[in-house]
Amino acid sequence: MKFAFVSSDADDARAAVGQLAGRYGQVDVNDADVVVALGGDGFLLQTLRETMGTGKPVYGMNRGTVGFLMNSFRENGLIERIEAASSETIRPLAMETIAADGTKSEALAINEVALWRQSYQTAKIRISIDGKVRLEELSCDGVMVATPAGSTAYNLSAHGPILPLDAPLLALTPVSPFRPRRWRGALIPAKSTVRFDILEGDKRPVNVAADHSEFKSVASVTVCQSTEKTATLLFDASHSWNERILNEQFRY
DSSP states (O other): OOOOOOOOHHHHHHHHHHHHHHHOOOOGGOOOOOOEEEEEEHHHHHHHHHTTTTOEEEEEEEOOOOOOOOOOOSSSTHHHHHHHHHEEOOOEEEEEEETTTOOOOEEESSEEEHHHHHSSEEEEEEEEETEEEEEEEEEEEEEEEOOOOTTTTHHTTTTTTOOOOTOOOEEEEEEOBBTTTTOOOEEEEEEEEEEEETTTTTTTTTTETTTTTEEOOEEEEEEEESSSSOOOEEEGGOOOHHHHHHEEETTT
């Protein structure tokens, strides 16, 4: 089994690469059977974006802080762990934006596409799903579409639902909704196309980010699940994603 060990800039992560490469060998990412990412969740997502569409599975080991998506770090038994690992296929969100000046931009998001207000005034956003207006006007600090992989990140902090990784759903979650005050979001089919139209954009400008790709002063944002790009994530069989999801929901 040929490994490509990659790491974040953290000292612990860099040291781990040296340990593992010395023991198991190191090849270029293009020649690897498995890419092993050492760091935190943010670095794992970066690695998934960089390897997306290549068919190369990514196995993360935690050398960061939270590491919700990561397996625990151990130097011993790496080959056996990967051979026994369960795999999950992740489909990112494809986002297209149109700025106030008409400029179009595109980006992919593994976690979420998030819109938020740019000024002191609340944003006003119209939400359509598959061409039908579902919410004529949402006054809020922001709103997001989150994948199952991203449901435990920003989405959870905004009191959105946690989704199993294999759930054919997306979470549509508001951030500090003001009107309608009781709207707490929705679960929508993963194949849905969501469109956000910014109302009163000159007075209430809105930014949007697809994970770490940010665009300012957008007029509209369209989001759907990518039909072309996928990434494969490996989890230890003893600590699968679904097990982590269950544990997270029963924490107190």
